Amino acid sequence: MRGLAAVLEGRVIRAASISRPAMRWPFPEGLAARLAGASVEGFRRRAKYMLMRLSGGDSVLIHLGMSGRMVARRVEDLPNEPIAHEHFAMETEEGIRVGFVDPRRFGSVDLVRTASEDQHRLLAGLGPEPLEEAFTPALLSVALAGKQTPIKAALLDQKVVAGLGNIYVSEALYRARISPRRVAASVAGARTVRLVPAIKAVLEESIAAGGSSLRDYVHADGGIGFFQERFRVYDREGLPCEACPGLPACEGIKRIVQSGRASFYCPRLQR
């Protein structure tokens, strides 16, 4: 979002185009018309959604899904053939084209009135932002109370806490020394006191590193993130756990599947 803001903030959209009827859902009625001639006033993020505020009182709501990327290029540098999987694009008066490229089409785009952004159906039920001060161990304890699902699934639930994905849940649980299999309700007291700072640290470090680029994720300028080089458990099955070096009881990082998604952890360290 920051890369996008650097390219678009303060600019006027000359035209927008839609090249297919829908991504996850149909594109909203009048999207291109609402964009044409509008200036981009600013950006905001809520959970994994980006909100691009336009003059005229509308915001464009964007979710990248699994494989989505926003690609900014100068119009004069564009190839002759159409860009594969570019479903939506806008051009500024300066001749910058920003396209939404998403092979899997799990991403989504919608329009919402800026004044009531948080009432949008996709945003209304979201839990607290983990990087805000109000996200405390006490708050997380309340959200987890009574939940019989594994803590891994609870943290992926955007109603419990907003914005954590599969990578960062594994990484945060490792740092907090909590097993992904532990029943969510039993994560309270000292465990939430460890978990909340672990979540914040993982997110802050990843943002500072430019995010995690596994295959699709790149910045608007095409640059990649480097947090994948700092993963301690994610995608490290069979590798030694850095926290218990040489301990015979530690068999290294294990991979399990929970609600259809891979979890990585050290069974000795995480309880």
Place this chain on the structure above:
DNA sequence: AGAAGGCCCTGCGTGC
């Protein structure tokens, strides 16, 4: 009512 699984879609790596 809460939890688990299916499903949307394309691309890539692996193993036969």
Place this chain on the structure above:
DNA sequence: TGCACGCAGGGCCTTC
């Protein structure tokens, strides 16, 4: 080299 299969930064919707 070719093909089938499994898996991938997500989340809504249906079913149990």
